[in-house]
Amino acid sequence: MHVVVNAATSADGKLSSRRREQIAISGEKDFARVDRLRADSDAVVVGVGTVLADDPSLTVKDEQLCERRREQGDPEQPARIVVDSTGRTPTDAAIVDDAASTYVCLSEAAPVDRRMDLADRAELVTAGEDRVDLLRAFAALEAAGLERIMVEGGGELIFSLFEAGLVDELRVFVGPTVIGGRDAPTLADGDGFVAEFPTLTLESLERVDDGALLIWRADG
Ligand SMILES: NC(=O)C1=CN([C@@H]2O[C@H](COP(=O)(O)OP(=O)(O)OC[C@H]3O[C@@H](n4cnc5c(N)ncnc54)[C@H](OP(=O)(O)O)[C@@H]3O)[C@@H](O)[C@H]2O)C=CC1
Numbered sequence: 001m002h003v004v005v006n007a008a009t010s011a012d013g014k015l016s017s018r019r020r021e022q023i024a025i026s027g028e029k030d031f032a033r034v035d036r037l038r039a040d041s042d043a044v045v046v047g048v049g050t051v052l053a054d055d056p057s058l059t060v061k062d063e064q065l066c067e068r069r070r071e072q073g074d075p076e077q078p079a080r081i082v083v084d085s086t087g088r089t090p091t092d093a094a095i096v097d098d099a100a101s102t103y104v105c106l107s108e109a110a111p112v113d114r115r116m117d118l119a120d121r122a123e124l125v126t127a128g129e130d131r132v133d134l135l136r137a138f139a140a141l142e143a144a145g146l147e148r149i150m151v152e153g154g155g156e157l158i159f160s161l162f163e164a165g166l167v168d169e170l171r172v173f174v175g176p177t178v179i180g181g182r183d184a185p186t187l188a189d190g191d192g193f194v195a196e197f198p199t200l201t202l203e204s205l206e207r208v209d210d211g212a213l214l215i216w217r218a219d220g
């Protein structure tokens with residue numbers, strides 16, 4: 001399995017504002033790059049915080065990219081994956097619509113009624129007691145044939161993926177804006193590291209739109 005985390009931050013490292021509403025940080029070229037990265041992936045992952053904040057579809061928007069996937073024998077759309085310990089994903093969320101297949105990764109703490117509601121719309125993967133055990137969940141997803149994984153956020157999930165040692169690559173578009181706010185989500189939130197910080201090797205740095213795209217390889 002190869003896991004690429006992709007996100008857009010403001011110049012001060014925020015994913016969105018303290019209101020936790022979706023903000024277009026990327027410009028046109030960067031959104032097109034994100035669409036190509038989705039098209040090159042078997043699955044696109046977000047945490048339930050992003051589902052509740054943004055109601056994302058996570059689909060490939062360019063019809064030619066969908067056509068290319070079909071020609072390669074892939075499903076027209078990559079699968080969507082939500083990491084959601086207790087099954088808070090609404091049943092009318094775009095991520096569980098018919099546009100693509102969806103996996104919801106739950107923990108044992110997810111109530112039966114939430115499981116039953118979501119099971120009509122998604123494949124359920126259970127790993128972990130109170131919180132999703134990402135190592136086990138990702139192993140189950142790999143066993144289901146999902147190899148090329150793109151993670152789109154948010155900051156809580158990205159931190160946990162680094163903590164679990166699951167990140168192979170980090171691609172960050174840094175946009176020309178300042179959002180600020182101590183409570184605004186950043187690229188990696190969670191508890192934060194105090195020692196043994198994950199380190200990265202810079203693979204490339206490119207001007208895109210009015211910002212910069214940085215591609216990092218995770219060491220270790
Ligand atoms: N600019 C960008 O590129 C992007 C911006 N965003 C923004 O980020 C914000 C959402 O980010 P955030 O609030 O951090 O939410 P996340 O999308 O990271 O989801 C976090 C939630 O996932 C669930 N979860 C389950 N298991 C785990 C685990 N092992 N580790 C971590 N989380 C787990 C938790 O909820 P539970 O305990 O209920 O399971 C947790 O609260 C929004 O404002 C959104 O707009 C999001 C994506 C990209």
Ligand SMILES: Nc1nc(O)c(N)c(N[C@@H]2O[C@H](COP(=O)(O)O)[C@@H](O)[C@H]2O)n1
Nearest residue numbers: 008023024025026054056057058059152
């Ligand atoms: N790459 C990127 N740049 C931004 O500026 C963004 N705000 C995001 N957000 C992510 O895209 C998801 C929305 O996807 P759909 O348009 O619904 O397909 C959103 O939930 C974030 O994960 N990404």
